[in-house]
Amino acid sequence: MMTTVHFFDSPHEIYWGLLIAVYFYYTGMSAGSFILTSLGTVFGIEKYKKVSKVGVIMAIVLLLFAPLHLLLDLAQPGRALNLFTHVHLTSAMSWGVYLLILYPLCLMFYAWYLFRQDLVNGLNKGGFKASLYSFLLFGKKDMSETAKAHDKKQAKFFGTIGVPLALAVHGYTGFILGNVQARAIWHTPLMPIIFLMSAMVSGTGLFIIVLMLVEKFKFGRLNDDIKSLIADIANLMKWFIVVDGALMITYFIVLWNSTEAGYAAGYYLLHGEGWSFLGLENGLGMLVPLLILLSKKARQSLPAVVTASILTIIGVLAMRINLVIGGQKLPLTGSKIIEYVASGRDIGIVLGIAVVAAVVLSFLYAVLPMNRPGAQEMKSIPTTKGVAQ
Amino acid sequence: MGKRYAMVIDLRKCVGCHACTVACKSENNVPLGVNRSWVEELETGRFPNVSRHRLPRLCNHCENPSCLNVCPVKATYQLEDGTVLVDYDRCIGCGYCIAACPYDARFINPERKTAEKCTYCHERVAVGLLPACVNTCIGGARFFGDLNDPNSEVSKLLATEAVTVSKPETNNRPQTYYIGADEKALRPNLLKIVGGEK
Numbered sequence: 001m002m003t004t005v006h007f008f009d010s011p012h013e014i015y016w017g018l019l020i021a022v023y024f025y026y027t028g029m030s031a032g033s034f035i036l037t038s039l040g041t042v043f044g045i046e047k048y049k050k051v052s053k054v055g056v057i058m059a060i061v062l063l064l065f066a067p068l069h070l071l072l073d074l075a076q077p078g079r080a081l082n083l084f085t086h087v088h089l090t091s092a093m094s095w096g097v098y099l100l101i102l103y104p105l106c107l108m109f110y111a112w113y114l115f116r117q118d119l120v121n122g123l124n125k126g127g128f129k130a131s132l133y134s135f136l137l138f139g140k141k142d143m144s145e146t147a148k149a150h151d152k153k154q155a156k157f158f159g160t161i162g163v164p165l166a167l168a169v170h171g172y173t174g175f176i177l178g179n180v181q182a183r184a185i186w187h188t189p190l191m192p193i194i195f196l197m198s199a200m201v202s203g204t205g206l207f208i209i210v211l212m213l214v215e216k217f218k219f220g221r222l223n224d225d226i227k228s229l230i231a232d233i234a235n236l237m238k239w240f241i242v243v244d245g246a247l248m249i250t251y252f253i254v255l256w257n258s259t260e261a262g263y264a265a266g267y268y269l270l271h272g273e274g275w276s277f278l279g280l281e282n283g284l285g286m287l288v289p290l291l292i293l294l295s296k297k298a299r300q301s302l303p304a305v306v307t308a309s310i311l312t313i314i315g316v317l318a319m320r321i322n323l324v325i326g327g328q329k330l331p332l333t334g335s336k337i338i339e340y341v342a343s344g345r346d347i348g349i350v351l352g353i354a355v356v357a358a359v360v361l362s363f364l365y366a367v368l369p370m371n372r373p374g375a376q377e378m379k380s381i382p383t384t385k386g387v388a389q
Numbered sequence: 390m391g392k393r394y395a396m397v398i399d400l401r402k403c404v405g406c407h408a409c410t411v412a413c414k415s416e417n418n419v420p421l422g423v424n425r426s427w428v429e430e431l432e433t434g435r436f437p438n439v440s441r442h443r444l445p446r447l448c449n450h451c452e453n454p455s456c457l458n459v460c461p462v463k464a465t466y467q468l469e470d471g472t473v474l475v476d477y478d479r480c481i482g483c484g485y486c487i488a489a490c491p492y493d494a495r496f497i498n499p500e501r502k503t504a505e506k507c508t509y510c511h512e513r514v515a516v517g518l519l520p521a522c523v524n525t526c527i528g529g530a531r532f533f534g535d536l537n538d539p540n541s542e543v544s545k546l547l548a549t550e551a552v553t554v555s556k557p558e559t560n561n562r563p564q565t566y567y568i569g570a571d572e573k574a575l576r577p578n579l580l581k582i583v584g585g586e587k
Contacts, residue, residue: 004573004581008407010427010446012493015484075482075502079462082481086462093461093485181559182455182491259558264579272583331577333446333493333555334429 006335014328018342019073021324022350024173025202025317026066027100028195031170032203033210034059034107034162036233041114042159047229050372054214055207056111057364063104063169065357072349092175099169106165110158113151116140118369129367170199177323184261185269185327190251197244201286202316204237205309210361212302218370222302231299234308238293241312245286265330269322272329272337277322285315392470393536393564394509396523397546398445400569402530405430405443409522409531413447416510416521423496425507426522433573444574445531447522448473448494448507449555449563456486456495456506464504470535471564472511477503491559509533536564 037055040048071077088094119133120141140147174192181187208230215222222230256266269277289308298304329338405428413419413426426447433440450473457465457473464480467473475486480503487495487504498505510520514533518524523531534541543566546552552566555575567575580586 004431004433004578006429006431008405008428008430010424010429010493011422012496015487015497070483073483075484075497075504076480079479079481082462082464082479086464086479088461088463090458091461091485093459093483097461176485179459180455180489182489261579264583264585267580267585268583271585328488330579331493331582332491334577335431335582337582 004335009334009336012331012334012338014325014338014340016324016328017073017340018321018325018346018350019069021320022317023066023069023073024195024324025320026062026069027170027173028199028316028320029203029206029313030059030062030066031166031196032199032201033062033207034166034203035200036204036207036236038159038163038166041110041155042163047232050226050229051207051211051233053111053114053368053370053372054211054365056107056114057368058207058210058361059166060104060107060111061357061361061364063100063107065353065360067100068353069349092172092179096169096172096176099165099172103162103165103169106158106162110155110162112136113155113158115368116151117143117148118371121371122369132367133369167196170196177327182332183265183327183330184255184259185265185323185330188251188254190247190254194244194247194251197240197247198316198319200240201237201244201312204233204240205289205312205316208233208237208305208309209313212306214365214370218365227300227302230302230305234293234299234305237308237312238290238299241286241290241293245282245290248282248286261330265327268330268337269326273322273326276318277326280318281315281322284311285318286312289315390537392538394450394470394472394514394533395536395543395547395564395566396447396450396509396520397532397543397550397552397566397568399530399532399546399550400443400567402528403428403443403445403526404528405441406527408525408527409445412521412525413507416513417508419505420498420500423498423505425494425505429574431574433571440571442571442574444555444567444570445522446492446494446555447565448509449492449561449565450507450509451564452562453560455489455491455559455561456504459485459489461485468511472509472514473506474508474511475504475506477501477505480504491556491561492563 033055037052039045040052071080074080083097116137119137120143122133123130171192174195177186178188178191211230212222215226252266255262289311292298292304292308325340329340331338407428410424410427417425419425429444429446431442433442450471454467454473457467461483462479462481464476465473465486466476482497482503484497495504495506497503513520520533523533532542532546534543536544538544546568547566550568552568553570553575554563554566
């Protein structure tokens with residue numbers, strides 16, 4: 001064996017850290033939860049219509065807060081407008097700017113048509129809610145059958161545009177990494193698809209938890225109807241995990257058998273990042289929830305489904321971090337793994353945005369009419385357990 | 390035909406003095422902790438069969454630069470003479486170019502807060518001077534010139550010497566050519582770095 005000792009090198013650092021990984025994570029969960037809600041309104045699966053409104057609000061809020069991470073990651077955040085004034089079609093990041101505008105806009109139209117009739121019905125409540133609803137309606141208070149049919153048609157229209165946009169808004173993040181030929185760990189056509197599938201997994205995981213909280217606090221309890229729907233969604237999540245897992249295995253096998261850089265990246269994932277890649281991302285985050293959800297009995301048990309959902313949410317976060325940051329730890333020149341420690345500023349930003357997003361989400365669920373087929377909101381909403389209302 | 394600038398580095402003449410690194414920092418006001426131009430040094434073998442290698446690194450001013458392709462605001466651009474430059478007033482500091490460059494040639498300037506890298510000392514070249522690193526090289530190992538001029542030093546060296554580039558497998562077509570470079574110095578030994586070398 002030939003020993004090689006580097007004794008002089010220039011230091012390099014990792015510029016895409018926690019904020020970028022978490023941005024990918026948010027857009028993923030937004031896309032995932034939106035696709036779920038579209039099952040009812042766009043694909044016509046009646047039972048999912050009950051949860052369309054919960055999902056679309058979640059998708060919008062996640063997507064509104066996601067780009068904040070990007071903005072705060074820029075070395076020159078004040079110049080973010082340059083992204084709009086200088087389009088560059090070879091850069092996946094440039095595509096993303098437009099998707100990040102179009103997608104939430106489309107979702108807002110979609111949500112407006114989903115909510116319109118309930119907003120009109122809520123006008124008689126008086127107080128803050130009525131004024132809010134009145135503002136949100138922009139004067140469109142028509143409740144004739146034609147108007148209702150129009151709502152349904154428009155919701156389907158914007159939902160139908162929303163589905164490819166959701167796929168694109170998360171798929172493009174896969175292209176951001178996949179297009180970088182310098183890094184074997186990223187450079188695979190599977191990257192956008194892996195990102196999409198893991199987005200479906202984590203989006204479904206978070207959706208289940210949010211749905212339970214909304215049902216509990218808006219309707220007082222989870223009725224059998226919703227419980228059986230959650231079991232159905234858990235079943236979907238099982239299949240998302242199966243596909244995501246199959247993609248990860250495919251990705252890894254080909255990485256392992258590719259160039260020296262690819263093999264080294266695979267070796268690093270197994271050994272250097274083993275606890276996070278095998279343990280957190282694929283073990284705890286994928287295999288364990290899959291095993292839980294394989295059992296029909298577990299899918300009908302709320303604690304089991306919640307456990308599986310939380311595990312997938314953690315697992316996919318680990319996946320984003322392992323890929324985004326792990327991909328830059330392998331050096332392109334020199335002789336050392338590039339270490340990364342998230343700065344206090346970045347951790348603070350991530351936690352801060354998460355808290356504000358959760359508050360905004362809770363506020364929207366509290367003030368918006370979440371009535372759904374088969375359930376009316378309670379007259380008084382429980383104010384315990386610190387949920388905003 | 391216009392100019393196409395390139396650099397040839399004859400490692401047989403490089404003594405590893407790092408004068409190029411220092412000249413670059415001084416000429417271009419490069420802050421501490423980051424480098425536009427630097428020299429990797431390594432030793433190979435086991436006593437008594439040993440050798441030392443040096444590899445001066447800088448931006449390769451690639452024919453097809455990854456950094457340029459990924460820039461979302463077209464802040465990175467290429468002159469007709471091949472020089473790849475960054476518009477410091479337009480760069481938003483997203484770091485995509487840094488992630489995409491196969492040669493670690495870029496960094497965020499901690500003072501200016503934009504992406505930055507070697508410019509082939511564009512301001513010097515524009516007035517007929519050589520890049521600072523070439524000008525200062527004590528062994529005369531660095532050559533800079535126009536590949537489209539058959540009488541330039543770089544053209545003659547490329548025609549008469551065996552040259553290599555770093556990571557030719559990328560589609561970047563790098564334009565820094567090395568004479569006498571050891572393969573072990575041209576790319577990191579990733580397998581060893583990740584602990585997988587038997």
